[in-house]
Amino acid sequence: MEHVDVAIVGGGPAGSSAAAAAADHGADAVVLEKGVPRADRDRTGPDSTDAAGLLDYWIDLMEFSVDEIPDHVILSELDGAKFYGPNNDLVMTETGIDASYDGFGLTFHRARFDDWLRERATAAGADYRVGVSVRSVETDVHGDPRHTLRLADGDDLSADYVVLADGPQRTVTGGVLDQFLPAGQQMSDVLPSTTANHIAYQEHRRMPEELFDPDHIEFWWGIMPGHTAYPWIFPNDPPVARIGLTMPIGLDIDDYDVAEWDLLEESDEGIPRGNEYIRRLLRRQFPDYELADFPLVEDRGKSGGTETYPISSTRPIESPVGAGIAVTGGAMGGTSAFHEGGDHVAVRTGKIAGRLAAQDSLERYNDEWQAALDDEIRRNVTFADLVRDWGPSDWDRAFETATALQDVRGIKADAALRGGLHGVELVARYKWGKFGYRGSRYAQLHEDDYTV
Structure with missing residues (x-):
């Protein structure tokens, strides 16, 4: 059976960052990524679904400088954010937090960002394997090997440390952590998918040039029901924008006064689907235009210019570091549905987990990620x-x-x-x-x- 120092489940921002950090510190690290096809990527890789924006200080939290991020990854450099209520609005031109980047933030191509992090990991010496699905991880805290990863192809892999970076769906994380919960308790009780996640949907659309704003991200609050439910427009390369929304899973329209919410209609028998919400947002904001004026860009996103993905909308969890396991990024609840972002938390927690695993010091992981991200998480x-x-x-x-x-x-x-x-x-x-x-x-x- 093959053995590695650090096995990383998932090859998104957290997983690639963990692999790069572990390899940089001398560990034999392998990333196991099941791989999915995307219209905007020539090869299979991580799911890469996210609204893909970074605020100024998030770049510092990732321990990057903006100069390190390749030009082809960055789509728009931002001057601010526009927030709209039903009748009032706000323009924010500063985050109010000290940052080395002198702009408000930037939007970026998420698949290219993930591919760049993947290349950093392999350049550091990590083994990044695509098309490898992990079925389960069995842990014997005092055993040798300590961890045995059961793979979908029937092979096994053993490791001294495991970093779980499988995102907010937690397809592997849940079963791994179940081993360490008190009898009768499961992760599906702690982080049930219907309440621990939001669902997000976005479309890549070409906007009329006179409407395209390359300098601002835009959010609408109070026009669709649900806790931290809101639509947005993020500028890509002009005049393409990502137009999307996030909302809790399983909302019941009977719980809301339809007349109060601009994006609901009296004829609705249920909460609208994501694509219908976007059509209504465009009609509301741009009444002099037709939907045909905002054509889908079908070679973008996951498929046909669209993508649906979960966002962790919960408070984070700590990891069972005594078992040699670290949970990172979206899998630990590190994404915030409030501000539609979590790549910075994923990268930083991945870096911390990979470094500490390579140094045989993973017991410090919970303390270190909290020291690095405490203010950001408490704020959100x-x-x-x-x-x-x-x-x-x-x-x-x-x-x-x-x-x-x-x-x-x-x-x-x-x-x-x-x-x-x-x-x-x-x-x-x-x-x-x-x-x-x-x-x-x-x-x-x-x-x-x-x-x-």
């Missing part, structure tokens, strides 16, 4: 909690007092006062909520919860 979890029960009028009111939300480092009190009592209330709730998540209280599964 707190904001998601803050807006949990908001309806359209709440979003409009928030945008009226938006100066109280502009400094994401800690919302300034003087800005809150300028926003009136509502601004004070928002600041107090945000600060108290973020304080309540200190000390990794945002983690919904802790290292001590595992039976290792």
Whole structure:
């Protein structure tokens, strides 16, 4: 049976980053990626479905400089973000967080980004295998080998350490972690897919040139139901844009007053599908144009210019490091459905896990990823909690007092006062909520919860 130092399940941003870091530190590392075809990639590789945008400080969190990212990966450099409520809006030109990149952020080609990370991993000496599916991982904490990976082709692979990087679907992660949960408990109870994930859908469409804005990402809040449910437009290479949305899984239209939500109609018998939501968004925003004015770009995305994918919408979990296992990126709940992004968390957690595994120090993984990402995760979890029960009028009111939300480092009190009592209330709730998540209280599964 083949043996490696570090086996990595999944070859997306977290997996490739883990492999590169492990190989850089002298480990024999292998990535096992099942591989999927995409219209925008010549070879099979990771799923690569994501809205694919980076804010300025996210580049620092990934421990990259923008100069390292190849030009063919970057699509648009951004000056800001536009946020729209049902009747009010906000333009943000700064994230409010110190960053080495002097722009607001950028959008990028996700498949090319993944391929670039894959090339970095192989250049470092890692073995990246595509078309290899992992069925299960069996762990004997005191055994030799400690981990045995059962592969779909019938072969086995043993490893000293395992990094789980299989994304928010957690097709392998769930079964692996089940081994270390108390009797009668399963990961499907801790992270049930219908509540631990959002579903996202996007289309690559060519926009009329006069409507295309290469400098801003755009989000609409309070026009479709569901916690942190919103549509967006991200600029690609002019005049192509990604037009998409994210929403919770399994919404029941009977739970909502249809008349309150701009993208619902009285004739709806259920929550609209993603493509219907996009048609309605385009009609709402550009009433003087026809859908035919926004043609699909069919050689983009996963298939026919479209793609559907899960986004982790939960608080993250810690890993059973005592068993020599690290969970990274979307698999650990590191993606935020609130701001539609998680590649930065995936890359950073992957880098930490790979390095520590190579150094035989994986027991430090939970402490190190929290030290690196604590403020980012607490911020996202707190904001998601803050807006949990908001309806359209709440979003409009928030945008009226938006100066109280502009400094994401800690919302300034003087800005809150300028926003009136509502601004004070928002600041107090945000600060108290973020304080309540200190000390990794945002983690919904802790290292001590595992039976290792």
